Amino acid sequence: MYRYDEFDAAFVEGRTAQFADQVKRRLSGELSEDQFRPLRLMNGLYLQLHAYMLRVAVPYGTLNSRQMRKLAHIARTYDRGYGHFTTRQNIQYNWPRLKDIPVILGELASVEMHAIQTSGNCIRNVTTDQFAGAALDEIIDPRPVGEIIRQWSSLHPEFSYLPRKFKIAITGSPNDRAAIRFHDIGLQAAANAAGDVGWEVWVGGGLGRTPMIGKLINSFVPNEHLLAYLESIMRVYNRYGRRDNKYKARIKILVHEEGLETIKGQVEAEFAEVRGGVLTLPSEELDRISAYFEPPAFPSQSATRIDVARELILDPAYGRWLEHNLNSHRQPGYASVTISLKPVGGAPGDATDAQMDVVADLAERYSFDELRVTHEQNLVLPHVAIADLREVYDALVASGLAEGNAGLITDMICCPGLDFCALANARSIPIAQAISHKFAAPERQAEIGDLKIKISGCINACGHHHVGHIGILGVEKKGGELYQITLGGDATQDASVGKILGPGFEADKVPGAIETLVDTYIARRQSADETFIAAYRRLGEAPFKEALYGNG
Amino acid sequence: MLHSERKPDKLRSLGILALNGMFDEMDAVGVLRQAAAEILPGDVAIVSSFGADSAVLLHLVAQVDPSLPVYFLETGKHFAETLAYVETLKSQLGLINVIAIHPDPADVKRFDPNGDLWETDPDSCCHIRKTEPLEPITEQFGGWVTGRKRFQTKERGVLPHFELTSDDRIKINPLAYFTDADVNQYKIDHGLPEHPLFARGYKSIGCAPCTSVVAEGEDPRAGRWRGLNKKECGIHFDFNGAIASPMSAAKFTLHKDGAFIADPFHAWEDGDDAASARYKHIPLPVFLESRDAVLANPHPMGLLVSPGDAIESVEADLGRFASIAIKFPAFSDGRGYSTARLLAERYHYANEIRAVGDVLQDQIPLMRRCGINALVVTHEPTRQALVENRLPEVALFYQPVGVTEVPVGTRPYLRRAH
Ligand code: SF4
Numbered sequence: 001m002y003r004y005d006e007f008d009a010a011f012v013e014g015r016t017a018q019f020a021d022q023v024k025r026r027l028s029g030e031l032s033e034d035q036f037r038p039l040r041l042m043n044g045l046y047l048q049l050h051a052y053m054l055r056v057a058v059p060y061g062t063l064n065s066r067q068m069r070k071l072a073h074i075a076r077t078y079d080r081g082y083g084h085f086t087t088r089q090n091i092q093y094n095w096p097r098l099k100d101i102p103v104i105l106g107e108l109a110s111v112e113m114h115a116i117q118t119s120g121n122c123i124r125n126v127t128t129d130q131f132a133g134a135a136l137d138e139i140i141d142p143r144p145v146g147e148i149i150r151q152w153s154s155l156h157p158e159f160s161y162l163p164r165k166f167k168i169a170i171t172g173s174p175n176d177r178a179a180i181r182f183h184d185i186g187l188q189a190a191a192n193a194a195g196d197v198g199w200e201v202w203v204g205g206g207l208g209r210t211p212m213i214g215k216l217i218n219s220f221v222p223n224e225h226l227l228a229y230l231e232s233i234m235r236v237y238n239r240y241g242r243r244d245n246k247y248k249a250r251i252k253i254l255v256h257e258e259g260l261e262t263i264k265g266q267v268e269a270e271f272a273e274v275r276g277g278v279l280t281l282p283s284e285e286l287d288r289i290s291a292y293f294e295p296p297a298f299p300s301q302s303a304t305r306i307d308v309a310r311e312l313i314l315d316p317a318y319g320r321w322l323e324h325n326l327n328s329h330r331q332p333g334y335a336s337v338t339i340s341l342k343p344v345g346g347a348p349g350d351a352t353d354a355q356m357d358v359v360a361d362l363a364e365r366y367s368f369d370e371l372r373v374t375h376e377q378n379l380v381l382p383h384v385a386i387a388d389l390r391e392v393y394d395a396l397v398a399s400g401l402a403e404g405n406a407g408l409i410t411d412m413i414c415c416p417g418l419d420f421c422a423l424a425n426a427r428s429i430p431i432a433q434a435i436s437h438k439f440a441a442p443e444r445q446a447e448i449g450d451l452k453i454k455i456s457g458c459i460n461a462c463g464h465h466h467v468g469h470i471g472i473l474g475v476e477k478k479g480g481e482l483y484q485i486t487l488g489g490d491a492t493q494d495a496s497v498g499k500i501l502g503p504g505f506e507a508d509k510v511p512g513a514i515e516t517l518v519d520t521y522i523a524r525r526q527s528a529d530e531t532f533i534a535a536y537r538r539l540g541e542a543p544f545k546e547a548l549y550g551n552g
Numbered sequence: 553m554l555h556s557e558r559k560p561d562k563l564r565s566l567g568i569l570a571l572n573g574m575f576d577e578m579d580a581v582g583v584l585r586q587a588a589a590e591i592l593p594g595d596v597a598i599v600s601s602f603g604a605d606s607a608v609l610l611h612l613v614a615q616v617d618p619s620l621p622v623y624f625l626e627t628g629k630h631f632a633e634t635l636a637y638v639e640t641l642k643s644q645l646g647l648i649n650v651i652a653i654h655p656d657p658a659d660v661k662r663f664d665p666n667g668d669l670w671e672t673d674p675d676s677c678c679h680i681r682k683t684e685p686l687e688p689i690t691e692q693f694g695g696w697v698t699g700r701k702r703f704q705t706k707e708r709g710v711l712p713h714f715e716l717t718s719d720d721r722i723k724i725n726p727l728a729y730f731t732d733a734d735v736n737q738y739k740i741d742h743g744l745p746e747h748p749l750f751a752r753g754y755k756s757i758g759c760a761p762c763t764s765v766v767a768e769g770e771d772p773r774a775g776r777w778r779g780l781n782k783k784e785c786g787i788h789f790d791f792n793g794a795i796a797s798p799m800s801a802a803k804f805t806l807h808k809d810g811a812f813i814a815d816p817f818h819a820w821e822d823g824d825d826a827a828s829a830r831y832k833h834i835p836l837p838v839f840l841e842s843r844d845a846v847l848a849n850p851h852p853m854g855l856l857v858s859p860g861d862a863i864e865s866v867e868a869d870l871g872r873f874a875s876i877a878i879k880f881p882a883f884s885d886g887r888g889y890s891t892a893r894l895l896a897e898r899y900h901y902a903n904e905i906r907a908v909g910d911v912l913q914d915q916i917p918l919m920r921r922c923g924i925n926a927l928v929v930t931h932e933p934t935r936q937a938l939v940e941n942r943l944p945e946v947a948l949f950y951q952p953v954g955v956t957e958v959p960v961g962t963r964p965y966l967r968r969a970h
């Protein structure tokens with residue numbers, strides 16, 4: 001993975017010192033909260049319902065064991081013994097004290113980490129496929145380009161005060177696991193006629209109160225010109241994006257209101273000016289960065305298959321874990337392992353300091369010192385030998401991390417909601433917990449198969465409810481909390497936005513409603529191979545609506 | 553000689569700013585005549601070094617009034633060529649009131665018995681040889697003519713034709729807008745004799761021990777006190793005849809080249825006439841409506857660009873403007889950064905680009921990187937931070953941005969010449 005050179009290290013150090021001074025001035029009262037606010041936001045420090053929250057960037061979701069141990073150490077020393085992995089592949093600490101922030105940032109800097117641009121109206125941390133560099137279906141590892149985008153966008157002087165925050169996602173696989181069509185810019189690896197790999201550029205996707213699927217603005221931008229092309233989009237957005245209404249300020253609204261063709265014309269005109277200029281990326285530089293992401297030297301393995309059916313009989317829990325939590329690796333004899341942070345009844349995405357330490361040990365021992373954070377709030381050991389799977393599994397069991405539910409109904413995405421978030425209308429974690437209790441039985445989960453439930457505590461949609469096969473949105477009605485249910489969302493290459501079925505439900509009715517939907521699906525599916533989303537697409541909403549609300 | 557006690561009331565009442573707008577940039581004679589005949593009759597004098605480019609100012613004096621008192625600081629350290637040049641100019645220009653002032657012999661004897669004080673302590677040397685002798689003279693006049701020019705050294709920044717000093721005197725800078733080329737042209741046009749040392753590479757000539765040859769392309773004043781960290785002579789005094797420091801910088805809001813300085817520009821007001829306005833930043837939409845009038849207007853003008861204004865619509869006319877003001881209505885509105893980069897990088901606009909509006913310390917480093925080279929700042933903590941030169945800045949950066957910046961600091965792959 002990428003290693004800081006002296007320049008990167010000095011850059012982060014400079015930023016840390018700068019912010020330490022600002023915190024000091026805040027604590028001494030020299031800075032008011034008003035003056036401090038934009039400064040802390042630029043450093044990932046939010047003021048939450050109860051306390052400050054610190055968001056730490058995990059660029060393109062890649063970590064090594066040293067970094068993970070540092071995250072554990074911070075959770076243990078400066079927080080309440082846990083951290084929360086987010087849908088942005090970042091980690092959040094919910095209880096740090098302001099006076100400790102400079103020390104925490106110093107600790108992070110010592111392992112090449114920071115909190116720069118994890119908030120504010122700037123280009124945020126670049127996200128990607130959690131299996132990047134490992135997946136069998138990948139065209140190219142997107143992380144070298146992700147790293148270059150990280151560098152280019154870090155404290156960019158022209159784009160630090162955009163109309164609104166800006167998120168870029170990148171994937172090297174045709175099977176989109178990074179939800180690139182729901183980002184301000186999505187990049188998808190593509191080959192041109194000559195066989196060169198470049199990038200499809202999608203623009204104007206997003207969730208929030210106005211969900212939009214990104215639109216293809218350019219079907220092939222070569223690596224060489226990618227930064228110039230991105231800078232062109234950014235400049236058009238910075239100049240023309242709406243600033244009169246923060247809810248209409250994302251680039252998706254600009255693209256929607258002006259039309260793709262207009263925006264494309266402006267971007268192309270800008271691109272014609274900057275193309276071939278200082279932002280041209282020499283192939284040697286891409287090669288240099290790519291070298292950091294070279295796959296490890298995989299020793300060849302004698303065991304290249306594992307008999308899941310057999311394991312399911314011998315040890316059903318292990319069998320289920322094998323069945324659901326592995327992803328095909330491009331190297332024979334290896335697999336990528338998803339470590340579920342969705343234990344039944346737990347808060348999705350939370351990990352204790354002890355769990356983080358265990359995961360770091362496993363990465364060091366079994367995964368060439370590499371770890372990933374997924375946008376579905378799980379962790380991944382990207383390169384595990386098939387022969388080591390049992391050992392890894394046993395270690396996970398001992399730490400309560402062996403839930404074999406990746407991709408299943410209890411593998412929910414859920415935002416912090418009213419328990420932590422100042423903007424929330426409703427609680428979301430308790431809803432997730434209640435649903436997972438309802439579907440706790442592993443056999444039942446296996447019977448249901450792939451099903452993504454996503455829950456947000458308000459219209460800001462941090463829980464991505466619009467793209468849940470089943471989405472749940474907390475709303476405030478008549479002083480109480482109600483939950484709206486949407487169906488049919490999908491964040492992958494078959495992107496779609498879920499539709500609201502009908503009136504919302506009280507909190508205690510939600511698990512039952514979900515069960516009704518699931519039962520309807522099972523009753524109507526053509527076979528166990530037809531997934532929930534496929535069945536919904538075939539059947540439409542009618543049978544589900546009828547099941548929930550009757551046909552009155 | 554008239555030893556006037558009166559303060560320059562007339563100038564005060566006229567308002568120094570208004571006065572500054574009255575003359576075309578290059579109308580040096582007009583400036584001097586106005587000062588000597590109208591504003592401060594009998595109350596204006598000049599100190600000349602009789603250096604390499606003193607001839608232009610002295611020629612102006614001779615045209616306006618050859619009897620204006622011209623003081624020459626005979627420090628006792630001049631080149632023989634300089635002393636000869638004094639005589640040449642006196643006779644050729646017909647100056648009839650050149651007065652040499654000498655240091656107090658007692659001071660010289662006491663502080664500089666060996667004549668090497670310039671080497672060990674040039675500040676003290678200047679003090680006894682220039683500041684002290686000049687002091688009783690400066691008290692006698694309400695207005696002083698200087699030969700200072702904007703371009704000369706960075707510290708000078710924007711220099712208006714008229715300045716009010718902290719001790720209530722007027723400094724008159726007729727050559728404020730002259731460039732090196734203008735000076736040379738003027739010399740040629742009027743057949744002025746060169747200082748004998750000029751041809752030998754001396755561009756800014758002071759006392760012999762403290763002057764060295766200036767290399768091609770170097771700041772002309774770089775040859776003065778070379779190797780010593782000293783650019784101006786004495787606190788209240790400048791070799792070309794500046795006296796008394798300008799009005800307290802606390803009153804200035806324009807920050808440029810490292811200091812708060814007087815701003816020759818004023819805000820555009822409703823009712824201003826595009827054909828006759830001077831030193832105003834005309835809003836871009838107003839300019840588009842009255843383009844012909846502005847282009848025919850002979851006076852220095854600026855342009856005000858607000859967020860949402862299309863800078864590309866005035867691309868062809870950018871050269872018309874001495875200054876472009878980019879408006880930041882709120883620090884969180886980042887459109888001005890794009891405007892600045894387009895101006896500096898795409899249109900190669902090389903004059904002043906100033907930020908106006910909500911200009912705060914945390915954004916200034918970004919503004920500068922995008923090509924903004926002047927700031928109008930009223931926010932007190934930000935002013936303080938600028939004065940103390942402690943902006944919250946990360947000195948390293950990744951991106952190649954701006955025109956002066958393909959730099960140490962960007963990434964290696966971006967660290968290439970344009
Ligand atoms: S969706 Fe709403 S409640 Fe949930 S984290 Fe985002 S802002 Fe907070």
Ligand code: SF4
Binds near residue numbers: 627629675679681759
């Ligand atoms: S210029 Fe040099 S020699 Fe002349 S007075 Fe100043 S220090 Fe002394």
